[in-house]
């Protein structure tokens with residue numbers, strides 16, 4: 001019962017006027033410290049809703065979320081989020097976007113100079129130190145997402161929440177960023193919860209893959225352990241039998257047993 | 265490490281000096297040709313058409329008003345009759361017998377005060393209405409009705425309340441320019457993307473930080489739209505209000521000129537009113553584009 005992050009019988013029902021939609025039903029999941037967990041499921045099944053509940057941005061209707069055995073029900077920098085659409089503030093430079101987070105989280109514990117160094121350190125981690133004075137509009141989509149990751153890492157979160165962080169990127173940029181995230185996870189040993197709808201991405205990055213059934217009232221359908229040694233190399237994995245087996249399992253789940261029905 | 269640094273230092277020095285000297289000599293004359301001449305051409309393209317149009321209009325006006333029985337003076341007569349006012353805007357013979365500078369500056373001071381109050385109150389109320397559904401439901405119907413009241417309709421009421429022309433004129437400016445500021449600010453606040461709110465929530469920004477760091481920059485383009493409409497309305501209202509309250513001010517100057525049948529002075533005053541209205545609008549627009557640089561692009 002002493003998991004690092006515990007999602008405990010969480011259910012969510014949205015009510016709009018008289019109509020009610022049960023999006024999530026009784027989700028229970030325990031994540032260990034340093035673990036990389038992916039949540040995969042078809043579009044609209046409630047993945048973002050689940051992530052937002054963990055982030056504290058959306059209140060759960062039933063159940064709750066425990067982090068280090070303490071209930072969390074409001075947002076905070078201990079559960080930093082990287083949003084799908086980067087969510088950088090367009091009027092701030094790349095540096096200032098990260099610095100805003102650093103200033104807020106470390107206002108009491110770091111001096112001005114230390115906060116500057118910490119901001120630059122995190123920008124350098126994602127190889128964005130060179131673009132510190134650019135505005136988000138002046139850098140590419142992949143770079144924006146890197147800055148979003150730097151901002152989240154700079155908060156030194158207990159759990160890093162990624163909501164389809166590479167969803168809007170082209171295949172090549174996406175692969176680059178996946179590699180960067182793998183390296184960072186190896187280095188920093190963060191606890192990560194990532195949402196994706198890309199099977200290869202899930203297998204490549206995760207220690208465990210949580211597969212969700214289709215909504216309404218989505219549940220956890222299956223949890224798959226990815227027993228692949230780290231560090232993982234994209235090219236070497238292509239022919240790895242464990243990799244292929246994991247991939248097969250997820251594909252079967254998504255496209256045979258829980259096919260996406262458009263008129264859900 | 266130090267050895268390689270030492271050897272590379274002079275090499276890079278010589279290369280930079282030789283690289284900078286030569287092109288500079290070559291580029292100097294061509295830069296003048298490539299930058300200055302197009303710039304002059306650009307200026308000419310902007311200045312020539314309005315100059316021609318103004319000249320034609322003045323000519324038509326001159327021809328029309330020169331005829332016998334014309335009720336308005338032609339431009340040549342306006343110029344000769346107002347020559348003293350044009351060359352000496354700073355005279356002060358006491359009372360309201362002052363140069364145009366003093367009238368315009370009195371009007372501008374009233375506008376500045378009323379408009380400044382409207383900016384502060386308008387942004388504050390707009391934020392309240394944009395942020396709180398309850399405040400919006402309660403206040404929006406009232407705003408929608410009050411904003412249709414014509415500026416001058418407020419004047420008798422404010423004269424009754426303040427018992428004096430000066431604060432009444434300022435109040436009229438205030439009440440005229442506040443509505444577009446409130447409404448546009450509220451729309452801007454309501455349009456703050458949920459993403460920015462989420463970022464603020466994760467960072468646990470307190471309300472003051474949220475206002476300064478997220479709300480104001482995010483809503484700035486909307487707020488400045490309101491501020492720009494507001495300054496235009498203020499300048500429209502001040503002339504009318506001053507005609508009624510009297511005293512020093514460009515509005516009463518115009519009214520006084522009409523009473524003394526100095527039509528040329530009215531025309532000169534209208535010219536100044538137009539120019540200043542234009543300049544005020546450009547100032548607010550300039551501040552807006554300076555403050556909101558980077559916000560529009562996402």
Ligand SMILES: Nc1ncnc2c1ncn2[C@@H]1O[C@H](COP(=O)(O)OP(=O)(O)O)[C@@H](O)[C@H]1O
Pocket residue numbers: 014015016021023041042043044045046047048049050215
């Ligand atoms: N604020 C909300 N109000 C009502 N319904 C919502 C709200 N947010 C999400 N939903 C619904 O919940 C379901 C799951 O949404 P979401 O979590 O965004 O799915 P996913 O991220 O898996 O694509 C969708 O059917 C969506 O319409």
Ligand SMILES: [Mg+2]
Pocket residue numbers: 047048049164
């Ligand atoms: Mg989603």
